[in-house]
Amino acid sequence: xxxxxIQYEGKIAQIVQEDPMLQFLLYAGDNALITGHRCSxxxxxxxxxxxxxxxxxxALDYIGAARNFYQxxxxxxxxxxxxxxxxxxxxxxxxxxxxxxxxxxAELPNGDWAQTTIRVYFISSFQWxxxxxxxxxxxxxxxxxxxxxxKEVKYHxxxxxxxxxxxxxxxxxxxxxxxxxxxxxxxxxxxxxxxxSYETATSSATTIQLAKLHELxxxxxxxxxxxxxxEVPTQQAFQSGGKTGKHTxxxxxxxxxxxxxxxxxxxxxx
Amino acid sequence: xxxxxxxxxxxxxxLETVCDPEVPVLTIVDLGIVRDVQTSEKGAVITITPTYxxxxxxxxxxxxxxxxxxxxxxxxxxxxxxxxxxxxxxxxSEEGKKKLHAYGIAxxxxxxxxxxxxxxxxxxxxxxxxxxxxxxxxxxxxACKALFQCNDxxxxxxxxxxx
Ligand SMILES: [Zn+2]
Numbered sequence: 146x147x148x149x150x151i152q153y154e155g156k157i158a159q160i161v162q163e164d165p166m167l168q169f170l171l172y173a174g175d176n177a178l179i180t181g182h183r184c185s186x187x188x189x190x191x192x193x194x195x196x197x198x199x200x201x202x203x204a205l206d207y208i209g210a211a212r213n214f215y216q217x218x219x220x221x222x223x224x225x226x227x228x229x230x231x232x233x234x235x236x237x238x239x240x241x242x243x244x245x246x247x248x249x250x251a252e253l254p255n256g257d258w259a260q261t262t263i264r265v266y267f268i269s270s271f272q273w274x275x276x277x278x279x280x281x282x283x284x285x286x287x288x289x290x291x292x293x294x295x296k297e298v299k300y301h302x303x304x305x306x307x308x309x310x311x312x313x314x315x316x317x318x319x320x321x322x323x324x325x326x327x328x329x330x331x332x333x334x335x336x337x338x339x340x341x342s343y344e345t346a347t348s349s350a351t352t353i354q355l356a357k358l359h360e361l362x363x364x365x366x367x368x369x370x371x372x373x374x375x376e377v378p379t380q381q382a383f384q385s386g387g388k389t390g391k392h393t394x395x396x397x398x399x400x401x402x403x404x405x406x407x408x409x410x411x412x413x414x415x
Numbered sequence: 416x417x418x419x420x421x422x423x424x425x426x427x428x429x430l431e432t433v434c435d436p437e438v439p440v441l442t443i444v445d446l447g448i449v450r451d452v453q454t455s456e457k458g459a460v461i462t463i464t465p466t467y468x469x470x471x472x473x474x475x476x477x478x479x480x481x482x483x484x485x486x487x488x489x490x491x492x493x494x495x496x497x498x499x500x501x502x503x504x505x506x507x508s509e510e511g512k513k514k515l516h517a518y519g520i521a522x523x524x525x526x527x528x529x530x531x532x533x534x535x536x537x538x539x540x541x542x543x544x545x546x547x548x549x550x551x552x553x554x555x556x557x558a559c560k561a562l563f564q565c566n567d568x569x570x571x572x573x574x575x576x577x578x
Contacts, residue, residue, distance in 0.1 A: 181469075195551060195554070195562065196552075198555065198556070198562075199552060199553070199554035202554045202557075202558050203554075204469075205467070205469030205470075205558060206468055206558065209465070209467060209468025209470065210468045210469070212468070212469075213468055213498065285499075288499065289497070289498040289499035289501075292498065292499050292500070292501045293465075293498040293499070293502075294468060296501055296578060297467060297468060300553065300554075303553070304553065
């Protein structure tokens with residue numbers, strides 16, 4: 146850990162701005178970090194001990210995935226300008242909300258257990274398909290992270306899928322809560338499939354085909370919702386902005402909490 | 416003083432003394448975390464791979480490797496991390512599996528390619544060896560474990576899940 150942490154603004158931001166693959170790495174890392182942060186908020190508050198442990202483990206997986214993406218991005222930024230001192234911490238702790246590229250759905254509040262689990266379901270069902278495609282990437286470092294993460298996403302998807310079915314097919318109250326959560330989150334479920342400029346620019350390297358992903362994702366939803374007794378909404382999932390740095394107010398609060406220590410005491414370490 | 420090139424076998428021996436902080440009966444070699452050892456006039460390059468992406472033990476393991484090698488007189492140690500091929504419990508040594516069982520953690524029962532459903536898995540109870548056991552939660556005390564319970568002696572126990 147360096148004594149004085151470098152600011153993200155300026156040279157580092159400029160390097161990222163000029164390199165769509167770096168933006169893609171931050172997009173993937175930010176999705177993992179913010180989802181992981183939200184899951185970690187349940188630590189010590191889970192409805193029962195086993196589920197508290199489950200969601201805390203899931204949070205750790207996400208944060209681990211974020212570290213892998215940030216470490217790779219930091220190494221590549223530094224390679225472009227060896228005079229810069231940039232680490233995973235610079236990218237996690239010193240960027241502002243408008244630099245974050247995570248999907249809006251990741252930063253929304255946890256709400257109740259139904260909203261939390263169906264959110265993890267929406268994100269992990271997308272990521273399950275996303276990382277499968279990404280393992281084919283011609284960028285070997287990116288493909289390696291995808292291969293590693295995919296094995297973990299498999300658990301997140303299975304866990305959240307079971308909760309969606311259990312709550313949807315459970316009591317009147319649980320089904321009602323799940324439908325409310327669905328109504329709240331649905332408008333945010335389309336953003337993942339709207340291509341950002343850095344996704345277009347990197348698509349031959351990442352091999353990600355969002356239209357194909359979207360089709361597969363809709364099939365996944367049909368099957369699980371049928372089992373959960375839920376209707377797949379027909380409304381447009383119109384909310385977007387996160388991928389290009391336009392966030393809800395919730396992200397600001399997350400960052401205020403997450404980044405406080407490094408902002409107040411730059412370079413602080415254990 | 417002339418530099419002595421340490422044979423890699425000697426370094427593997429040292430690495431076999433480094434234990435996983437979360438499962439202290441297993442060495443990092445038992446777990447299959449160490450993927451490669453190279454030596455040079457200067458020292459050693461150790462390549463490791465994490466079990467799970469978020470495994471908090473990896474940072475500690477890195478420090479422990481450096482300390483163990485320093486004690487053995489190898490000061491210049493570089494630790495590289497690779498992610499591919501992704502770590503799998505298939506790499507766990509048979510010796511390691513026996514040690515786990517004796518320690519009270521049921522070792523992985525299958526190879527990953529068998530794609531066994533964890534709900535249909537009945538690892539023998541580390542206390543009484545009964546196979547009448549059931550899954551309580553797919554997530555246990557650490558990312559690598561699931562929680563099971565024995566229907567015979569009723570003891571709950573950790574199962575090191577296939578990954
Ligand atoms: Zn027993």
